[in-house]
Amino acid sequence: MFKILEKQVLTESPVIFRMVVEAPRIAKSCEPGQFLIVRADKDGERVPLTICDYDRDKGTIEIVIQVIGAETDKMSRLEEGDGFADVVGPLGKPSDLLELPVEELKKKKILFVAGGVGTAPVYPQAKWLHDHGVDCDVIIGAKNKDLVIMEEKFKDVCNLTITTDDGSYGRSGMVTVALQDLWNDGVRWDHCVAIGPMIMMKFVCKLTKELGIHTVVSMNPIMVDGTGMCGACRLTVDGKVRFACVDGPEFDGHLVDFDQAMARMKLYRTEEGRLYLREKEGATHHGGCGNCD
Amino acid sequence: MEVDMMKKVPVREQDPKVRATNFEEVCLGYNKEEAEAEASRCLNCPNPKCVEGCPVSIKIPQFIKAVKEGNVGEAYRVIGESSSLPAICGRVCPQETQCEGKCVRGIKGEAVSIGKLERYVADTAREMGIKPAPPESKNGKKVAVIGSGPSGLTCAGDLAKMGYDVTVFEALHEPGGVLTYGIPEFRLPKERVVAKEIDNVRALGVSIETDVVVGKSVTIDSLMKDEGFSAVFVGSGAGLPKFMNIPGEQALGVFSANEFLTRSNLMKAFSEESNTPIMRPKKAVIVGGGNVAMDAARTALRMGAEVHVVYRRSEAELPARVEEVHHAKEEGIIFDLLTNPVEILENEEGWVRGIRCIRMELGEPDESGRRSPVAVEGSEFEIECDAVIMSLGTSPNPLIASTTEGLDVNRRGCIVADESSGKSSKDGVFAGGDAVTGAATVILAMGAGKAGAKGIDEYMNA
Ligand SMILES: Cc1cc2nc3c(=O)[nH]c(=O)nc-3n(C[C@H](O)[C@H](O)[C@H](O)COP(=O)(O)OP(=O)(O)OC[C@H]3O[C@@H](n4cnc5c(N)ncnc54)[C@H](O)[C@@H]3O)c2cc1C
Ligand SMILES: Cc1cc2nc3c(=O)[nH]c(=O)nc-3n(C[C@H](O)[C@H](O)[C@H](O)COP(=O)(O)OP(=O)(O)OC[C@H]3O[C@@H](n4cnc5c(N)ncnc54)[C@H](O)[C@@H]3O)c2cc1C
Ligand code: SF4
Ligand code: FES
Numbered sequence: 001m002f003k004i005l006e007k008q009v010l011t012e013s014p015v016i017f018r019m020v021v022e023a024p025r026i027a028k029s030c031e032p033g034q035f036l037i038v039r040a041d042k043d044g045e046r047v048p049l050t051i052c053d054y055d056r057d058k059g060t061i062e063i064v065i066q067v068i069g070a071e072t073d074k075m076s077r078l079e080e081g082d083g084f085a086d087v088v089g090p091l092g093k094p095s096d097l098l099e100l101p102v103e104e105l106k107k108k109k110i111l112f113v114a115g116g117v118g119t120a121p122v123y124p125q126a127k128w129l130h131d132h133g134v135d136c137d138v139i140i141g142a143k144n145k146d147l148v149i150m151e152e153k154f155k156d157v158c159n160l161t162i163t164t165d166d167g168s169y170g171r172s173g174m175v176t177v178a179l180q181d182l183w184n185d186g187v188r189w190d191h192c193v194a195i196g197p198m199i200m201m202k203f204v205c206k207l208t209k210e211l212g213i214h215t216v217v218s219m220n221p222i223m224v225d226g227t228g229m230c231g232a233c234r235l236t237v238d239g240k241v242r243f244a245c246v247d248g249p250e251f252d253g254h255l256v257d258f259d260q261a262m263a264r265m266k267l268y269r270t271e272e273g274r275l276y277l278r279e280k281e282g283a284t285h286h287g288g289c290g291n292c293d
Numbered sequence: 294m295e296v297d298m299m300k301k302v303p304v305r306e307q308d309p310k311v312r313a314t315n316f317e318e319v320c321l322g323y324n325k326e327e328a329e330a331e332a333s334r335c336l337n338c339p340n341p342k343c344v345e346g347c348p349v350s351i352k353i354p355q356f357i358k359a360v361k362e363g364n365v366g367e368a369y370r371v372i373g374e375s376s377s378l379p380a381i382c383g384r385v386c387p388q389e390t391q392c393e394g395k396c397v398r399g400i401k402g403e404a405v406s407i408g409k410l411e412r413y414v415a416d417t418a419r420e421m422g423i424k425p426a427p428p429e430s431k432n433g434k435k436v437a438v439i440g441s442g443p444s445g446l447t448c449a450g451d452l453a454k455m456g457y458d459v460t461v462f463e464a465l466h467e468p469g470g471v472l473t474y475g476i477p478e479f480r481l482p483k484e485r486v487v488a489k490e491i492d493n494v495r496a497l498g499v500s501i502e503t504d505v506v507v508g509k510s511v512t513i514d515s516l517m518k519d520e521g522f523s524a525v526f527v528g529s530g531a532g533l534p535k536f537m538n539i540p541g542e543q544a545l546g547v548f549s550a551n552e553f554l555t556r557s558n559l560m561k562a563f564s565e566e567s568n569t570p571i572m573r574p575k576k577a578v579i580v581g582g583g584n585v586a587m588d589a590a591r592t593a594l595r596m597g598a599e600v601h602v603v604y605r606r607s608e609a610e611l612p613a614r615v616e617e618v619h620h621a622k623e624e625g626i627i628f629d630l631l632t633n634p635v636e637i638l639e640n641e642e643g644w645v646r647g648i649r650c651i652r653m654e655l656g657e658p659d660e661s662g663r664r665s666p667v668a669v670e671g672s673e674f675e676i677e678c679d680a681v682i683m684s685l686g687t688s689p690n691p692l693i694a695s696t697t698e699g700l701d702v703n704r705r706g707c708i709v710a711d712e713s714s715g716k717s718s719k720d721g722v723f724a725g726g727d728a729v730t731g732a733a734t735v736i737l738a739m740g741a742g743k744a745g746a747k748g749i750d751e752y753m754n755a
Contacts, residue, residue, distance in 0.1 A: 232552045
């Protein structure tokens with residue numbers, strides 16, 4: 001069992017919460033950009049979650065979870081003192097950016113674009129850069145004020161821009177609008193990292209391609225094992241098949257076939273996907289998530 | 294019981310029509326009377342050919358004699374000298390090309406049903422509560438085993454019997470390797486058989502730590518340097534799926550057999566109780582002809598699909614166990630042989646709507662003696678379907694080799710290791726099973742685990 005040492009609810013609707021979990025082996029070996037596979041209990045599904053922070057000395061890792069279905073809902077009902085049946089990792093490759101020599105990083109102008117729950121995994125990267133004396137810009141996008149998470153933590157480690165779709169906090173509009181505005185104001189970047197919903201990453205990439213900014217995205221396709229064994233997570237990148245769990249999760253965003261990746265998410269996840277399966281073969285998915293009925 | 298000396302005592306099986314709709318075990322096995330009758334067919338040859346055909350040289354006539362005499366405990370002990378997973382091997386070994394393929398009874402009539410007898414002995418011993426005994430004393434030396442498939446479990450069990458302190462590290466949340474995630478319930482019951490065999494290994498004092506991906510959570514070097522393991526056995530299998538690289542392979546409804554089987558077996562998606570989703574196709578095309586293909590086909594069938602197996606060679610070349618092909622046919626699986634896919638067809642929403650294939654014919658034998666298939670020009674045709682499951686074989690995961698300095702692999706990504714000792718190019722590191730040979734069989738993996746245990750023991754005492 002992997003014990004939950006700390007739990008904090010970040011937003012209420014949708015529910016997003018943060019947990020600190022005891023996992024000494026993982027805390028010792030993980031790097032920013034990697035992820036975990038977590039099972040709530042012995043009948044749980046294998047849910048991929050990004051490592052949002054870690055403490056090597058204490059042997060703990062931090063995750064931030066948004067409730068979107070049966071398993072994430074089950075996790076939201078675990079409390080401090082409870083535990084996860086399984087936590088496997090660290091999986092995937094560490095972020096390429098952080099492999100560069102610090103001197104080289106210092107010469108770069110780096111931008112992170114974070115959307116929704118994707119904000120959480122940006123944090124360890126920004127913090128890592130800050131700890132190594134490298135400045136960076138971060139744009140956080142959320143639907144509205146209530147959904148902006150981790151603002152205080154970010155403020156300490158980067159130049160932060162917040163934007164909300166409805167303008168209830170920070171700037172008004174999607175992250176792409178904020179990015180374009182900053183660019184129009186004369187801000188320039190050599191490197192962009194975008195983490196968030198696929199649709200957000202797709203549009204960020206469209207814009208950064210036009211602006212000529214090299215962009216890395218963190219892909220979150222459907223996964224099973226997370227070790228390269230099943231191929232469920234396969235994507236097309238630069239015309240070649242790649243497994244997100246072992247070749248990624250980070251890829252050159254200008255080379256990812258987003259439309260295909262988004263279509264593949266339909267398989268079990270979207271309403272169409274579920275309805276499709278339900279129509280075709282009856283009630284095969286009954287997560288009780290409230291989305292389907 | 295009347296016995297026809299030329300024929301095997303028939304084994305009871307679930308009726309094909311009934312079993313096509315459930316996940317219960319197909320073969321019900323012999324009872325005492327049937328087993329003893331079958332055992333009486335063995336000639337107890339002074340120079341037993343069957344033993345030569347067995348990759349781990351089980352003393353077959355001896356154990357069969359004990360069965361005939363009604364002494365299951367003795368039979369279990371004889372098998373246990375050579376094999377640590379008899380309930381599993383009795384069920385999944387390709388006996389027709391091994392022991393039974395060599396049995397002298399097979400010259401004129403049918404071979405002795407060695408596999409079914411082995412299964413009878415193991416199942417009966419389990420029911421009687423016979424367990425392997427843990428070692429009397431430990432030697433205090435720590436050995437790590439990577440992977441809990443048949444090679445890892447066997448190596449761990451043998452080392453524990455010699456007194457070593459053994460820890461098995463397994464990447465998945467359940468131990469067993471392919472026995473747990475790959476081979477379906479209806480062929481190899483998980484709770485009743487696999488879990489019990491693993492319990493037996495634990496009973497020897499082996500500890501199994503799941504959720505550890507060697508190469509990620511820890512490395513071989515960190516295990517040896519920081520955690521005090523003096524030797525490591527790598528039994529990490531060959532788990533990477535292959536795709537064909539034909540157009541349409543990214544369509545919704547195209548799966549690797551590994552994904553389909555893992556969802557069904559490891560995550561129990563076959564059961565309505567499971568939260569893990571799985572596609573339940575109407576009409577599925579399985580590409581390939583090995584055991585994996587048969588398992589995927591029969592799993593899809595049990596989920597209600599009409600199933601076609603598309604294989605590019607002819608029936609004689611099907612690499613699957615004969616029994617599986619026979620069972621698959623009985624259950625109504627359609628074999629489209631000498632057929633090769635060229636493209637997967639999608640509908641407007643990106644879901645599979647069919648597969649375009651081309652007919653093949655067998656050409657001249659190649660160096661390996663196998664007749665290689667050649668496409669018949671202009672023979673393309675379409676099979677309508679809503680799912681395609683690729684069962685084209687697997688290769689070893691590069692994760693361990695790429696994170697272990699000094700561990701050599703060959704061109705196919707298989708770890709280079711000595712067959713008789715499992716010794717690799719790296720000091721203190723041994724390897725065996727599918728990780729070394731590429732996808733093979735349970736018994737060969739088990740044999741490699743035994744060899745590795747012996748090799749490690751020699752290394753530690755050198
Ligand atoms: C590399 C990676 C990192 C991720 N990091 C985070 C994170 O830090 N925080 C967070 O809240 N979420 C993250 N996700 C998404 C998260 O895994 C899904 O939201 C979760 O699996 C949904 O499970 P569910 O049972 O609640 O939902 P359901 O919709 O009921 O799940 C249905 C099925 O689809 C699968 N599935 C659905 N959506 C996804 C998805 N996006 N990715 C993978 N499998 C999916 C589930 O595993 C399940 O098998 C990440 C995904 C990936 C691949
Ligand atoms: C569907 C299917 C059906 C089959 N049917 C038959 C049959 O009927 N008869 C037969 O004889 N053979 C059959 N086989 C083949 C047989 O199962 C394999 O040859 C055998 O299991 C190989 O054993 P192994 O111990 O080498 O590896 P595996 O059984 O593959 O076990 C390897 C284990 O190592 C773990 N692992 C891998 N990498 C790591 C890592 N980095 N860190 C920690 N753990 C790791 C894996 O998760 C896995 O549990 C079948 C195979 C499949 C896939
Ligand atoms: S070859 Fe056949 S008949 Fe002879 S000992 Fe072996 S099983 Fe018995
Ligand atoms: S999740 Fe199975 S191969 Fe990536």
